[in-house]
Amino acid sequence: MKVSLNWLQEHVKVDLPVEDVAFKLTMSGLNCESIEKHGDDHVLDLEVSSNRPDLLGHRGIARELACLLGLPLQPLELDYPVIEKDPDDRNLDEVVALIVDDEDRCGRYIARVALDVKSGPSPAWLRQRIEAIGLRSINVVVDLSNYVLMDLGQPLHAFDLDLLEGEEVVIRRAMRGEKFAAIDGSDHELDSEDLVIADSARVVALAGVMGGSQTEVDGKTSRILLESAWFEPVPVRETCRRLLLNSDSSHRFERRVNVDGADIASRRFFHLLCRETDAQVLAGCLETIREHLVDPVPPITVRPERVELILGQAISEQEITRILAGLGFVEESQGDAAGKWSVPSWRADCSREIDLIEEIGRIHGLDRVPDRQMEVRTVPESDSAQLAERVKSLMVGTGHHESLTFSFGTAGEFDEIENWWCIGEPWVVKNPVRSDEGILRRSILPGLLSCVRGNRVHGVETVRLFEVARVFHRREGVDRPVEKVHLAWVHSCFEGIEGSEAYRGVRGVADAVLDLLRIDKHVRSSATWNPAPDDSGMLSGSSASLYVSTDRLGIVGAVELDGVTGETWCGELDLGSLIDYAQVDLRYEEFSRQPGVRRDLNIVISDDILWRDISTEVEAAQLDNLEDLTFVDLYRGKQLPKGHKSVTFNLTFRAGDRTLTHEEVDETVQGLIKRLEERIQAKLRT
């Protein structure tokens, strides 16, 4: 809201530099965003919060300033001379009829009429005021209605009465498709939700938003009808939004203008009109007001001890009285309400003691309240939060950069990955920023992969990213998204690496996370990796899915990124569920201090035999004293028979109570080799 300092002076005689005025207002809740010099005047741009429509006019701001500085607020003159009848000997209600069809939306309507109006140029003072705050001076009638709007915060609209057909003013809903030409030159097609002011033939104003061009007041105007009204805020807002039309009037109606202010503003207008021109005002007014439009707020008790409890500083009763009275609250002196405070009509935001305590704090100065330390308190540690932090540290330690991608976005390239995590319709945001970006993600990978592409396209040759974030799944019988915390990571690089080796790299990250969470220790051997189905969204033959117990909790594999050369491997885990499985209590386990015996085996097997087939065989053999089986290397090459590969692994044997002899270990290993030959046609490579 643009505010002229000279204008404020009409209401309160301030003798302070403009910077001090701006600071005072800022620290009481009217943030001053800028100060501009305008001739001998200064214009402050003040930020008015949505609960204070009373501050959308100079007088409201002057009232704050007067209270802050302990100065009186000048009275507002409202009187004007009237004539009882027009030259045709008609009363006001014989000149024009007021019909309010929709009281739900038009809570109050006041119309007054002036004759012999010569709407010439405005006097200099009026022009200066209007122009200082950025409005264009048009003619004295229009300028005065704008002046009162910007002074009292009550929108007014003057119609050229001679251009109103049928000598009636009807407030009704628009008919669907009805046309309206606004004063700013724009044309609109209306809807039955729009409230309009009409004469007997057409729409002459969009209620609360803008007047029409056909009844505009200009130099030829001699009779005016001045509207001062109260319209329901929400429908005004909706009409504005639908028609993409805004005005100083709608800005105020949307924020709920003061019901009592309608009449005051109308009278102020005619006071000024009579002061500045020779216009004659017809006595009386046409008015409708909806019953119970405003329920009076019962007077409010303010307990000084409660003021102290909220603010943390005792405020004297004298100061409390000074502040509240200065803002227009009235201390009742009689009956049950004695000592309580009545709320002025323009302060619809105040109805409770706390509202008045805020007023007291604001004017007294929140910056004057002394700091007070809270007592010391300890915070219990959260295991799951710590585990999540340690997982992130692990990801950083393995060379990944933490990323931040959007929670909803487009469908497309990686829908299969999303579907793998959660079959069923994704949740969708109805009005995303871009129309195609409303799909809540079920997987983090698609977002991360598009960042990988961005990096690779920009010439970054090796990209390792990770993110821990929520995904949103649909579960039958649950009427809102099931939110899960996932961890996803990607490794993309320019050079290709042999498939199994690259797979092991990305899988190693997953294994490290499982180790950190000690999943295997908790639910022994129930964490298993199986080849993922072809519709997992990963490249066929590259991907494995993780099962813990019977839950499918992760996937790793390679993807093809359009426009990106080299290889891109990635993985994603349901971190939240894994953390639920995690074993957090550390416990020492006894281990054998006897020397162990290690044997390396290198076998040649058919290509379709998987490592898991080998390890299952080894496990099934139940070898005596076998402590550990470790994969070492996988090799394919010309030296090997076609369709075959060689696999190297080692076995560690250890007894709990004695030193094993080489002979007994060799015997065990021979047994295993024989078993592998028989069961998976393995041949020892020599």
Place this chain on the structure above:
Amino acid sequence: MNQGSSKDLETLEIEALKAIESATDAPALEAVRIGVLGKKGSLKDVLRTLGSLPVEERPAFGARANVVKEKVEAALSEAKVRLSVASPKSSNKKRRLSADVTLPGTEVPRGSRHPVQLVSSRMIRIFGNLGFEVADGPEVEDEWHNFTGLNIPVDHIARDPAENFYLQDDLLMRSQTSTVQIRVMEGTPPPLRIIAPGKVFRPDTVDATHSYMFHQLEGLVVDEGITFGHLKATLLDFFQQLLPDEGMKLRLRPSFFPFTEPSAEVDLFWRDGWMEMGGCGMVDPNVLESVGIDSERWTGFAFGLGIERIAMASYGIPDIRYFTDNDVRFLQQFS
């Protein structure tokens, strides 16, 4: 005699280990080795008695002798290492390598935390020191937690579908972390002292300072006798620890939020001007009453701080969009 043989083995082991331990140089150690394991050593002496044992006892005795032998051998090699490390003489005999020590180190893959997460973690730590516990709530919320419980009336502009990301009636991406206030108060009776960092969503037009997804850190204290003065001291403590800088100033400027009263903007003067860091205020009695907390007995304060804004200020990042571009050349600067 049989008893004597086992005893001999035991004595031999104890004495040999003692001698190995007290050997102070390599020649002394070698003398011990010859004395025990040599051709004419004491172990051989004991083994010579093997022939005089009953046949059935011989294997056990032999095995026992082997264990002693292995133990002595292990002790000898351990002592060898010990002496070679301790002796300055032998260090002169260390192998020489010929590395080019002016070469740079091998690049170890080093990742990084995201700057928004770095700041968030710091905030959590500082508030943790001030006694605040971390709480959490869903990112998709219902209108009760996002609006009604927070004293935001039905026709309030903040509820407008154009100001929010609605999924369907009564379900939207949360527009503020204040939702967690309601969730916590519903589940836990006062006293409460919590923070809730997380994502929030508003359909703002994206530019250098706006995004439609950003992070807030919400704080809530409910206790007996909590005042606006406590709110001021807490925020001041926090910012002094976050940005230790003599020129830093904090001011709470009166403002309006439906869920706090009195309400204030948190303004921070840092480096070259005032910045709005978030909002705060005393918890509105309607909010407390909406979750069944007696607002006469309990008072409290709440605040919400913008994490991106703090990250941008502390690291000098000019554009909020960099946070979601995830360019490695940007991210790796925070390792």
